[in-house]
Amino acid sequence: MRGIGTLLLAGVSFMGLVDPALAQETAENSSSQSAIGVGEIIVTARRREETLQDVPLTVQAVTGAEISKLNVREFKEIQSLVPGLTLAQDPNGIATRATLRGIAYDVNASGNNGTIEFYLNDAPTSAPILFQSMFDIGQIEVLRGPQGTLRGRASPSGSITVTTRRPDLSEVGGSVSGTVNTWGDVNGQAALNIPLINDRLGIRLAGILDEGDDNRISSINNSTDPSRRTEGGRVSLRAVPFDALTLDGSYTTTLRKAVTFVQAESLDYADPTAPPSPIPIAPGDRLSVMYAPYTYRQAFTVYNWSAHLQVWGQSVNYVGSHNRQEIHSSQTNDLGAALPATVPQSFLDAAQVADITATQTNHELRLSSDTRIAGIFDYVVGALWNKNDNPTLLDIQTPVFAGSAARPLLLNHTSVLRTGGSFERSFFGNLTAHIGASTELSGGIRRIRYHSTGGLSTNGVDIPAADEDRVLHATIYSASLKHNFTRNLMAYASFGTSWRPGSATNPVQLRNQSQPYGLLASLYYPDPEKSKSYELGIKSLWLDGKLRVNLTGYHQTFDNFAYAAPNIFYISDVGGTTGVRSITTLTVGVPAKVDGVELEVGGTPVRGWDIGANLSYANGRITNATIPCNPYAGIPTAADILAATGGQQVAVCQVDKLRSGTNSPFVATLQSSYETGLSSSIDGYLRGLVTFYGKSKNDPTNPIDDISAYGLINLFAGIRAADDSWDIGIYAKNMLDTDRVLSRTATAPVSGASVVGGVAPASAYRNISMTAEREVGITARFAIGSR
Numbered sequence: 001m002r003g004i005g006t007l008l009l010a011g012v013s014f015m016g017l018v019d020p021a022l023a024q025e026t027a028e029n030s031s032s033q034s035a036i037g038v039g040e041i042i043v044t045a046r047r048r049e050e051t052l053q054d055v056p057l058t059v060q061a062v063t064g065a066e067i068s069k070l071n072v073r074e075f076k077e078i079q080s081l082v083p084g085l086t087l088a089q090d091p092n093g094i095a096t097r098a099t100l101r102g103i104a105y106d107v108n109a110s111g112n113n114g115t116i117e118f119y120l121n122d123a124p125t126s127a128p129i130l131f132q133s134m135f136d137i138g139q140i141e142v143l144r145g146p147q148g149t150l151r152g153r154a155s156p157s158g159s160i161t162v163t164t165r166r167p168d169l170s171e172v173g174g175s176v177s178g179t180v181n182t183w184g185d186v187n188g189q190a191a192l193n194i195p196l197i198n199d200r201l202g203i204r205l206a207g208i209l210d211e212g213d214d215n216r217i218s219s220i221n222n223s224t225d226p227s228r229r230t231e232g233g234r235v236s237l238r239a240v241p242f243d244a245l246t247l248d249g250s251y252t253t254t255l256r257k258a259v260t261f262v263q264a265e266s267l268d269y270a271d272p273t274a275p276p277s278p279i280p281i282a283p284g285d286r287l288s289v290m291y292a293p294y295t296y297r298q299a300f301t302v303y304n305w306s307a308h309l310q311v312w313g314q315s316v317n318y319v320g321s322h323n324r325q326e327i328h329s330s331q332t333n334d335l336g337a338a339l340p341a342t343v344p345q346s347f348l349d350a351a352q353v354a355d356i357t358a359t360q361t362n363h364e365l366r367l368s369s370d371t372r373i374a375g376i377f378d379y380v381v382g383a384l385w386n387k388n389d390n391p392t393l394l395d396i397q398t399p400v401f402a403g404s405a406a407r408p409l410l411l412n413h414t415s416v417l418r419t420g421g422s423f424e425r426s427f428f429g430n431l432t433a434h435i436g437a438s439t440e441l442s443g444g445i446r447r448i449r450y451h452s453t454g455g456l457s458t459n460g461v462d463i464p465a466a467d468e469d470r471v472l473h474a475t476i477y478s479a480s481l482k483h484n485f486t487r488n489l490m491a492y493a494s495f496g497t498s499w500r501p502g503s504a505t506n507p508v509q510l511r512n513q514s515q516p517y518g519l520l521a522s523l524y525y526p527d528p529e530k531s532k533s534y535e536l537g538i539k540s541l542w543l544d545g546k547l548r549v550n551l552t553g554y555h556q557t558f559d560n561f562a563y564a565a566p567n568i569f570y571i572s573d574v575g576g577t578t579g580v581r582s583i584t585t586l587t588v589g590v591p592a593k594v595d596g597v598e599l600e601v602g603g604t605p606v607r608g609w610d611i612g613a614n615l616s617y618a619n620g621r622i623t624n625a626t627i628p629c630n631p632y633a634g635i636p637t638a639a640d641i642l643a644a645t646g647g648q649q650v651a652v653c654q655v656d657k658l659r660s661g662t663n664s665p666f667v668a669t670l671q672s673s674y675e676t677g678l679s680s681s682i683d684g685y686l687r688g689l690v691t692f693y694g695k696s697k698n699d700p701t702n703p704i705d706d707i708s709a710y711g712l713i714n715l716f717a718g719i720r721a722a723d724d725s726w727d728i729g730i731y732a733k734n735m736l737d738t739d740r741v742l743s744r745t746a747t748a749p750v751s752g753a754s755v756v757g758g759v760a761p762a763s764a765y766r767n768i769s770m771t772a773e774r775e776v777g778i779t780a781r782f783a784i785g786s787r
Contacts, residue, residue, distance in 0.1 A: 006514055045143050046430075047150050047368060047380050056440070056482040057550045058144040060614070064165065069673075069687060069732050070716065071179060073187050073780055074209065075130045078160075080691045080712070082142050082669040084598070084616030089131045091215075091260040093296030094354065095606045096127040100157040101144060101556065102594040102620025104661040113500045117147065117155035120162050121250065121304040123321035123362045124152050124386060129300050130162055132254050133230045135189045136206035139164045144598070145554065146496030146533050149430050149444025150380055151476045154362070156498035156531040156558070164250060167202030167238040168193050173785025181213035181777030184585070185212035195787045200240050207233040208254075210766075217261045218772060219288040220279060221337055230256040249305040256298045260337055261288035264765040265741075267748055270704040277764040281292040283741050286773070289337040289765050291348035296329040298340050313371035317382075319364045327356040333752025336763020338397070343408050347399040350411060350752065358390035372434065380444075381429040389421035399753040405761045412754070418508050420454025420468060422501075430478070438485075444478040444696065450501050456508065465516050465524060466507030472528055474499040475653045488541035496533045502526035503562045503587040510583065513649075515573050519648040523628070526589035529560045545605075550600040560589030561660065565628040566699075567747075571638050580638055582750065586650070590625035592660045594618055611672035620660035629653035633760050635750065659698060662743070664707065666694030678719065685729075687716040702746035710740040718779070727781045737774035744768045 008084040042298040043052050045059045052059060060082050062072075071079065076087040086099040099118045118127050148154035172194055180216045191206040214228040223398060232254030239247040266277035281287050301740045302323040309316040316482065330351045339348060366382035373379070394416040400409045429446035449471070456466035476499050482492035506524050510516065516524065537552040564585035572581040596619065602612035630636070631651050633642055670690040678684045699705055713736055719731025748763040755761075 005553050026322050037673060039169065039586045043141060045141060053490065056480045056494060060142045064139060067137055068781065070689060071134055075134055078140060080689060081669065083669050084615045084618055085142060085662040091262055091294040092329045093258060094327060096131055099661040099663045101596055102618030103157045115155060115157040117159045119152060119159060120302065121164060122306065122319045125323060126325060126360060128298065128325065129323060132256050133208055134212045135208035135232065136234060138163045141659065145535055146478065146498040148498065149446050149474055151426050152384065152496050153386065154446060154448065154476050164234065164236065165204060166248060167204040167236055168786035169195050169199050169202040169238060169240065171195065171786040173782060173787055175783035175787055177781035179777055179779045181775050183213055183216065198383055198461055202238050204236040214258055214260050217263045217286055217288050219261045219290050221289055222290050222293060224293055225261060226259055226261055228258045230254065234743055244310045246308045252302040254300045258296055260294045261290050263768050263770060264289045264336065265768050267469050267764055267766055270744060281765065283375060283768060283770055284739055290332055290335060291337055292332045292351065294331055296327065299326040310370060312662055315368045315370050317366040321362045323360050325356065325358040329354045335767055336749040336765045338751035338761040338763040339405055339753060343347045346411055347408055349396040350399050353395040353504055355393045356390065361387045376434050378432040379430065384426045386424040392418040401753055401755045403757050405753060405755060415459050417457045425449045438483055440482045442480045446476050448499065449476045452501060452504060454504055465513065468504055472501055490539045492537050494535045498531045500529040502528050502560065502589060506587055509586060513572055518648050520570060523586065523588060526587060527560045529558060529562060529589065531556060531558045546603055548602040552598040554596050556594045558592040561592040562587050563590045563622060563627060568628045568650060569630055569636055569641065571641050580641065582638060585742045586628045588627055590622050590627060592620065592622045594620035594660065608676050609674045613668065613670050616669040617666045619665050622658040622660050624656050627653050627655055662698050664693040664696040668692045681722050682719055684719050689714045705744040707740065707742060710738055725783055729779050731777055731779065733771060733775040735774065738771055740771045742769045
């Protein structure tokens with residue numbers, strides 16, 4: 001698709017082909033359930049089962065059935081179903097990014113404390129674990145707005161919970177499914193359910209194998225093909241020793257290996273005033289110029305366990321988890337092939353090699369009411385114990401040249417060890433008063449104690465400026481009032497606060513700085529972030545229940561939002577030698593605010609045809625902030641920095657109305673499906689998903705990275721057994737093969753080489769990212785017994 005007019009025409013044409021994927025299963029193991037227009041949707045956002053229409057906050061849920069129907073194989077694809085949500089992972093396999101309600105989460109800025117918290121089987125988990133291929137999923141819930149007084153950790157923008165399928169205790173069953181596309185990608189999944197003791201003990205086995213060409217970007221300077229392979233398995237147990245007690249446990253292991261190239265384009269493609277590149281490259285060529293690819297290996301193991309006891313009208317819930325991540329990542333330091341190809345191959349292959357072994361352990365205990373106290377009050381009280389340990393060992397390989405990049409001297413290796421982690425303990429409670437049959441008042445509180453530690457050494461020498469031993473305390477609140485005017489019309493108002501510790505990533509970025517002073521020294525540990533959110537919403541059913549309309553408006557303010565200023569030059573003093581270095585990100589705390597509106601519409605015009613639309617508008621901006629910047633023409637010298645800053649080691653600028661997230665402020669999805677019987681035992685279906693992204697202005701200092709509006713259309717068609725025992729279909733993702741550049745660096749990447757008596761060379765290309773190419777494939781699924 002090349003224009004908005006084409007998109008709108010296609011959107012109208014396919015309105016009857018799209019499936020409303022935002023629903024949660026009433027029963028976790030129902031592989032065939034989907035959101036039926038205005039059918040009853042059950043969510044557990046407030047730690048109890050409620051219909052979506054009764055919950056006084058914005059919740060969207062995606063069932064395992066919808067994941068299968070829309071061929072969602074990667075966690076990040078959930079963003080196509082949830083307007084305003086952006087999910088991405090860096091090609092190094094380490095850093096993840098997420099944006100919701102206009103506020104971005106970047107692991108380079110926020111570390112383990114994102115604006116969105118992620119949960120696996122109700123326990124806090126690290127985002128990279130979920131960013132691997134999904135398999136045997138029961139449901140995913142996206143909760144918008146501040147969270148933390150009902151479960152887990154405080155999060156200002158929302159929470160995403162993923163629940164895997166539980167064993168069925170009464171019926172043997174199993175399923176196999178597979179996907180093959182025109183690119184040669186293969187995805188196979190299988191599950192087997194066995195009741196060991198009827199209604200008392202069961203086991204479920206599930207696995208996945210996924211192979212593909214990763215981002216399908218190849219390099220003109222390296223013949224290696226991009227690739228990705230993921231394999232994983234899960235064993236789940238459920239036991240019900242007696243009716244009041246349910247025990248669950250699971251073990252999940254996944255392994256992913258990837259080879260990735262970063263896409264490039266000629267400097268003069270978007271900026272005709274720039275010098276031409278040796279080999280012209282346009283975005284549509286989908287090429288890289290890297291001499292060596294990014295490679296990574298991720299090995300994750302996750303243990304989850306939980307217990308639910310019902311006694312005397314109360315529920316006692318315990319949730320525990322332990323996960324371990326082992327990541328080996330090699331990130332080349334010459335993204336733009338700035339070095340001449342004639343230098344030694346070891347110089348061209350120089351990289352930053354990271355070895356990370358991280359663990360996270362969680363314990364949470366909750367007591368809640370099953371039966372209202374005095375017929376009026378529901379409550380939840382609990383405590384969380386969360387410990388993270390994430391040591392990282394880096395081997396930084398730096399080519400050293402004399403005078404120019406054509407005179408190689410040596411390949412220097414710098415060993416950097418970052419140790420540390422965090423330990424959080426918190427207590428929380430939430431009380432809801434039911435005033436009459438129509439009104440509900442709820443309030444919650446969480447008290448947090450957060451202890452963060454860290455150390456840094458370079459080639460075995462400790463860096464005192466990077467020592468960390470912080471103990472922080474915070475209290476967050478929430479309150480909501482809802483009123484049912486009629487059975488089909490509810491309105492609510494809510495208020496919530498949130499908190500995050502300030503970033504601890506700057507000491508790692510500034511690891512070569514032995515004597516920081518003044519402004520640069522003050523940036524090592526930004527102050528904690530605080531936020532306040534105000535929300536008004538209406539949920540309603542119309543036309544005798546055939547039409548659902550939900551509308552939400554919100555305003556949120558932030559103090560010390562973690563903003564990562566990119567590619568900042570600063571004066572470095574390595575071993576007493578003054579020089580200029582550039583770091584990937586330098587994080588500071590800035591004021592920010594966001595105003596937004598969210599609309600959900602769903603209906604069932606006729607039997608078998610469901611249609612729904614979701615819209616999100618979030619205007620998030622950083623206001624009146626002081627951020628690190630580069631007010632130089634080209635690459636500065638130390639003298640240039642000192643002159644521009646009045647003797648400081650880094651420059652800062654005042655900015656206003658800078659975007660707090662890089663996704664489009666306006667996103668809309670149009671979804672619906674049509675299903676009809678072809679015979680007494682076979683049904684036919686047509687499904688589709690149209691996702692529209694409005695235009696986006698990204699970095700205001702980068703005049704060439706703005707994104708014009710575009711849309712993506714996915715279509716699905718097939719036949720299935722009326723009893724859902726088999727399903728065969730075809731699909732097309734990005735059916736119109738929309739090509740849109742989604743990010744574009746302002747300048748050419750600079751080689752990570754060190755040039756004695758000179759400056760590191762810059763590339764003749766810039767790095768970009770684009771929408772994925774059109775994908776056409778075939779899917780098949782077969783199942784027996786319990787799914």
